[in-house]
Amino acid sequence: MTGPEVLSVAAEIFPLVKTGGLADVAGALPLALAREGVRVTTLVPGYPAVMAALEDSTEVHRFADLMDGEARLLRARAGALELLVINAPHLYDRPGNPYLKGPGEPWPDNGLRYGALAKVAAEIGLGLLADYRPAVIQAHDWHAALTPAYLFYARRKDRRLKAPPVVLSIHNLAFQGLFPAELLGKLGLPPEALAVEGVEYWGDIGFLKAGIQFADQVTTVSPSYAAEITTEDGGMGLGGLLKARAKRLVGILNGIDDDVWNPQTDPDISARYSAQTIEQRAINKLALQAKFGLRPDPEAPLFGILSRLTDQKGVDLLLGALPVLFGEGAQLIVCGQGEPRYEAAFAEAAERHPGSMGRYLGYREELAHLIQAGADAILAPSRFEPCGLTQLCAMRYGAVPVVSRTGGLSDTIIDANTAGIARSAATGVQFAPATQDMLEDAIRRTCALYRDPVSWRRVQLNAMASDSSWRVSAAEYASLFRKLSARSAINRAADAAKTGSASGEPRSFAPVGGAVDPDGPERASPQAAVTRSAPRKAAARGATKA
Structure with a gap:
């Protein structure tokens, strides 16, 4: 079945530029949607790494002034990805992390x-290009979340404009994109936008808040997380607004690219294997132990953690649980970077436990593959986790995930309790709540399970048999995009019939997500009421991180 043309808008995309799971999703989902008949073109900033990877690029538009500088819009390919790239050196031609000038800056x-x-x-979306106009726009995270706001105020100024429905996909609500109100004019938004019914959020401009307010549909990356973010505790200041928009909020699980994450073909591991040759994992374990200077002990349970080193990821709980982990005779490899205090704490711990602990402060894709292929268990003790991809990769590679029961971690892992093992359903170890005591208990349970080879192998094989691909989720996205596109077309036709307009112009913006008149004073008043009562402290968290 042929689907609608979708414009995906993302600040990063694998394999061109990556700081986290957003890039993995932005890179893999278009390929999975292609198998559903949905063609996706991705709009990305022209960072140096993106520009260097472009194939067959063609200029399709020139901006005389895009946020205080000239810019060109390029149509290009990079491997299997179809791209539109904003070549704006004054904005994007910068080295290193795309968001940070320096650590934490x-x-x-x-x-x-x-x-x-x-x-x-x-x-x-409004027709800038003569030969391309998307039927649906998917805006990822706060970086792209002003898209529906721009569309709303453009249509408010000129009712003849057509606007496609916008899906806002939230990958992590903690990062909201908060900026000073003084930026409004430079952003090209009208003065009336700085209102609680618009883009204003506690005196600032809230990019993510605006996206939630104006999008036709809001998706997030797991069903459990979709429910959690409508609560006061999980909503991080936006729970009331999300609850008011609950009818337009859906959780669709992330997947992984199972061609990239495939232990049978992976070029970055020492020994390739399948569920039928899983004993070959032992070679990768020995290679991993050697790489990090650990004792070459096949009997020691080897834990790995691939994570940002932040409070969200529960790494402080792991630091507190290290005596229990090493007391069980286990080993640990830490791969990640984040808050300097945690980087220093893990470096000190590695010095105190030579032969039992190794760490790499940073992220390397090839190292992540080897850790998944060689570690016996992968830790994810997150306090909250929208979906998580690490545990999906772990299952694919036969590494047993040890996870807190939250968000997507609870949706993707079946606990290896007595019933789970007896039914041959268990795929990992879960614990709740996310406290040090419960993590310590989970570590003990994992080590005990490791010492029962029959049960351990059963959990490994269950995990490897799980479908962590995009197959099911891509079908859900394709169905959503088709419904939005079809409903938008029906509404345009109905408006044309009412007005007698040959062009079929809609009478109001966002016909799918509320069918409210952009000139109406009561636009989104329920959302406005709950937004005014949102706690300021929570709203300020993680304003600029991906």
Whole structure:
């Protein structure tokens, strides 16, 4: 079945530029949707790594002034990815992390850099290009979340404009994109937008808040997380607004690219294997132990953690649980970076436990593959986790996930309790709540399970048999995009019949997500009421991180 043309708008995309799971999703989902008949073109910033990877690029538009500088819009390919790239050196031609000038220091003009991304997306949706117009726009995270706001205010100014429905996909609500109100004019938004019914959020401009307010549909990356973020505790200041929009909120699980994450073909591991040759994992374990200077002990349970080193990821709980882990005779490899205090704490712990602990402060894709293939268990003690991809990769590679029961971790892992093992259903170890005591108990349970070879192998094989691909989730996205596109077309036709307009112009923006008049004073008043009562402290968390 042929699906609608979708414009995906993302600040990063694997394999061109990656800081986290957003890039993996932005890179893999278009390929999975292609198998559903949905063609996706991805709009991305022209970072140096992106520009270097482009194939057959062609200029399709030139901006005389895009956030204080000239810019070009390029159509290009990079491998199997179809791209539109914003070549704006004054915004994106910078080294290193795309969001950070230095450790923990965001680029001071991030508001303009990602406002430009959303603005260009909106202009494409309104017909900027003669030969391409998407039927649906999927805006990923706060970086792209102003897209539906730009569309709303453009349509409010000129009711003749057509606008495609916008899906806002939230990958992590903690990162909201908060910027000073003084930026409004430079962003090209009208003065009336700085209102609680618009983009204003506790005196700032809230990119993610605006996206939730104006999007036709809001998706997030697991059903459990979709429910959690409508609560006061899980909503991080936006729970009331999300609850008011609950009818337009759905959780669709992430998947992984099972061609990239495939132990049978992986070029980055020492020994390739399948469920039928899983004993070959032992070779990868020995290689991993050697790489990190650990004792070459096949009997020692080897834990790995691939994570940002932050409070969200529960790494402080792991630091507290190290005496229990090493007391069980286990080993640990830490791969990640984040808060300096945690980087220093893990470095000190590795010095105190030579032969039992190794660490790499940073992220390397090939190292992540070897850890998944060689570690016996992968730790994810997160306090909250929208979906998580690490545990999906772990299952694919026969590494047993040890996870807190939250968000997507609870949706994807079946606990290896007595019933789970007896039914041959268990795929990992879960614990709740996310406390040090419960993590310590989970570590003890995992080590006991490891010492029962029959049960351990059963859990490994169950995990490897799980479908962690995009197959099911891509079908859900394709169905959603088709429904939005069809409903939008029906509404345009109905409006044309009412007005007698030959062009079929809709009478109001966002016909799918509320069918409210952009000139109406009561636009989104329930959301406005709950947004005014949102706690300021929670709203300020993680304003600029991906």
